[in-house]
Amino acid sequence: MILFRLSHGLVAALVLLTTGVAQGDDRRPPRSGLEFVAPGLRQLQEDEFANPGMLWVMRGNQLWREPAGAANKSCADCHGKEAPENAGAAAGYPRFDAARGRPVNLESRINLCRTEEMRAPPLAYESEPLLALTAYFRHAARSQSMVADDSGAMTAVVARGRQVFEQRRGAFDLACRHCHELNVGKSLREERISEGQSNGFPTYRVSWQTLVSLHRRFQACDTAVSAEPLALGHDDYVALEAYLARRGTGLAIETPAVRR
Template identity: 45%
Template sequence: MERRVPGSEQMNWLRAALLAALISSCAVISSAEDRAIPLNQLRSGSEFLSPELRALQADAFANPGMLWVERGAKLWSTPAGSAGQSCASCHQDAAKTMRGVAASYPRVDAKSGFLLNVEARINQCRSERQAVAPFRYESDDLLSLTAYVNSFSKDYKINVVIDGNAETYFEAGRTLYYRRSGQMNLSCAQCHEENWGKNLYAERISQGHPNAYPAYRMEWQSMGSLERRLRACLSGVRAEMLPYGAQEYRNLALFLAWRAQGLPMESPGIRR
């Protein structure tokens, strides 16, 4: 039995209008975003790990990536350059100032218009503020400081900006993601979108999210950046590897972050 209450006609009209507005706005969002893996079906790479490796990642005392985080903590307050500036001189206590920051990277630097990942942002500070040489890509120093900064975004959800001055980078990243490359003629999407969950030999293909990096990878027996991981896929499809710091990697990283929008950050993650 329907209960009639005074003013219900007006309420129904309002509801219908709200519903119509909601439906039309949803349609706009979904067509603009065009997500191959819906947000509610995102699965972090850690879900494709063995229980042992998942436990290793979760245990801050056993996680080998924490060695780099600890080293990064020391570097944060170590002065560099003739002005004797450390990261802490400007940014004070990273536990307060860096909280959640890495979850919004890669992001466009408003002043230069360049798309920066955390590594590039650190090196920008070194050149512009400390007047010292940038850290070498994949050096323990750069991995350590990046891992330290990222550690304050652990469990923060990835949330990157892809419009405005980020749009060109984002679209270039998307194009690269769907383009076949290498002698094996494969795109990122063919494995990580169309076939995730299936096996290559005995190894399950993940959805290819960037939320663990810098990560300690068992295959490397070391910490490595997202770029290093991307190069491993390029090598697998027998494609030419671009130099570290190449714009293409950053564009791709922005697209990957958007694909993983809402997934919690795990760095320092453990990966196979």
């Protein structure tokens, strides 16, 4: 019996059956979280006119064309007017940035363009404009397959991500894999546990009435097992993001997904 603490402080009892066969087989095709949501949420996600996450995508489209910073340039000036011409690249983040000697995710790549190409201040993680631009870019890559760079310097980053995924944490001593590999399909409160894939991020959460980044979701899962969440953009969250991209390779991008 494991106690699952909800973010608003309630404690609910949950029986996690850990006797099942491990589902962490890498050769199994990955399954999108969409397969695990209630039918109403699925409908909401699939209807572009009703999907609340589309508000951020539209805002991103606006921001894409607005000049900013001392260089007075817009993203569109360099990347093309319509849906970003290199949208496909969004499917392959995080990538290793050789010039800076570190992995960067889409959020930090956008901020590098802000600071270095536009001479504008970086956008705060989880701020409306950064969520909007990230969602706009990922939405433009919708239906393309997730790909993961796990060659060269990224090999170590992906390996670190896997370690983080398998590390027990928090008062309940649970690792990500205890839920997202060993208990996939089981019910936890009003949700069915999915594989914890990243193909729908940023994602609209109905219970929070906002779009959330992947790192914000990591924080929520860490908090749920009473572990101290890491800072948004933390190296270990970027590593986790790289591992999830590797694990979810082949899944279609579904941004913006809709979840509870």
